[in-house]
Amino acid sequence: MTQADGNEPEEYRPDPLTPVLTRRWLLPESWTLRHYTELGGYAALETALATDPADLVSLVKDSGLRGRGGAGFPTGMKWSFIPQPKPGEERTEANRDAPQFKPKYLVVNADEGEPGTCKDTPLMMADPHSLIEGCIITSYAIRANFCAIYIRGEIVHAIRRLHFAVREAYEAGHLGKDIHGTGFDLDIVVHAGAGAYICGEETALLDSLEGRRGQPRLKPPFPATAGLYAAPTVVNNVETIATVPSIVAGGKDWFRTMGRERSPGPKIYSLSGHVERPGQYEAPLGTTLRQLLEMAGGMKDGIPLKFWTPGGSSTPLFTDEHLDVPLDFEGAAEAGSMLGTTALMIFNETVSVPWAVMKWTEFYEHESCGKCTPCREGNYWLAGILRRMNEGRGTESDIDTLLDVCSNVLGRSFCALGDGAVSPITSGIKYFRQEFLDLCDRQPTQADDRGPAVLAGAH
Known part of the structure; x- marks a missing residue:
């Protein structure tokens, strides 16, 4: 695995062997704009702003990126559901309330509350600008001028980091009016939730953002046509959005060099419980628990594995017989569980x-x-x-x-x-x-x- 040194050429292209999502995490003050730009940060934004929004949607769709929040829905397809005016179609008094003429919104689901799930918080702590750059690119692609990051209220340290990064982005001209002279406007608001796990469900999150009690809505209509304030809305997970800049920078073919055919790309796997070195491990989708345990130093104190969750407490349990199951969306499902948020809680033989x-x-x-x-x-x-x-x-x-x-x-x-x-x-x-x-x-x-x-x- 190669180590980035901050001296990449101007047209930075990630190497498949280089960590993608976690490459800045261990740098001193990695959360600052200075360190982010030293390692190619916001270069993808320049590329995106020079690209037609529809082509960006197609790029993400062709890359095969799937939602990292648990459901694994194709991200580009979700973006394509946002209704847009047809070429030459103009807003009139008769169609002014049609979905394609309503404001478009991007909402980032950072309400990480399921037991075992702990990947988005360290990402926002160590590299918040990757999320912000992803928000800007995504908003441009779906023609949104407002983005809300809904973050779990208990993680105050991450909220402060995110507020600081948003402020830096505004000062650098990456947010606000006429971004980079393109005429594109975008405002980002960081909204702290009140600690309800249900608000991790996208429609309950939208109700909470609107000032109501967080409860799931009846679907349809789906957020793509009637989301935040009854307007077309994309709701994506933190890791999903933070992956977008690397796709724009490296291209769809590069992205597909990692992972498996139907589940391409890198993934952050969260290992907790009875392992020697619990933490976040970035690896291609399809990596097995056996491989992840090797990276984490094996089972704690050498006590054998008994059972584990592949994607948080809401996914069916696996046992020591499932050590070689490919941990991607298809592999986990074929073995009788779900990939979920790749929150692997590891339990040894001492646990009932x-x-x-x-x-x-x-x-x-x-x-x-x-x-x-x-x-x-x-x-x-x-x-x-x-x-x-x-x-x-x-x-x-x-x-x-x-x-x-x-x-x-x-x-x-x-x-x-x-x-x-x-x-x-x-x-x-x-x-x-x-x-x-x-x-x-x-x-x-x-x-x-x-x-x-x-x-x-x-x-």
Whole structure:
């Protein structure tokens, strides 16, 4: 892997062996405009502003970039859904309320709140200008003049870094009126959320931005035609937008040299839990956990792997049998899970699966917005049953009850939070059913004062 030295030629083209998204992270004061421009920052913006917006949309579409927020929807295709006036079409009194003549908006989803997910926060801390440059290019491509970055309110340090970077971009002429003399105007607002996990769902995020309680909207209409303030809106994840400048700089063919055919490009994998060196690891899509563990120094203290999540707590669990599953959108799905946000939580043999599943379910119980009955009531009962089982007061029929409740939540909740909440339960029972049965057999006695944590096998 080559090391960038800050002396790249004026027409910088990334090398496939060079880190793309994380290449500036270890530099002193990497978050500053000076260091960003030293390593080719804002050169892609000059290229983009000299390109027709429709050609930028086609470039991103042809690159194969897919959303890095969990769903993996093709980014260029999402951009192409924004209605634009046809050549020669003019706004009149009769069509003035048509979507193509409404303002266009870009909203960046930086509300990183799912257990295990921790890639966007370090990106905004270490390299906020990559996000800002991506916002400017994306806004130009979809003809938007306003961008909102919706960031999780608890990460105050990242909010301050982002505010500082936005201010630097304004002072340098990258934001504001008549950017670089092109006549393109763009304002960016950094909006701090209030700590609701549900606002990571794009329509709940839009409601929150508009000053309402964050709850998911009925779709259709989709944000592409009726998003922020009922106007056409693109909602993309931080990592997705931060990837755009490198595609403009390097081109679609270069981007496709990394990853796999249907899931190209680099990806930030977040490793947490029982590994020697937890943290963020950039690698091509399709990298396996076995390879990532080698990069992270292996399992902590040499204790063998037991189970892990490929994409955060809302993705079905994997076991040590899945070490060689290609971690891209197709590979994870073919193995029975989802790539999600590539938040790999690694658990060794000391951890009880029912205990871990209970803790995740308690999170979803707390974070359910309450709008729909399956999620609101289902997570309440699932958490209650799991707590009772982990206290050693379960029965064998509880397992069937858990699966029955899960089936009534999956596919029936208003948004994907309900679907994600049942994933660790159903997959946990699928792979570790005996652990749940063992809890049913175990009855606490007065002589056993070790507490529910030990009874659950938690360490």
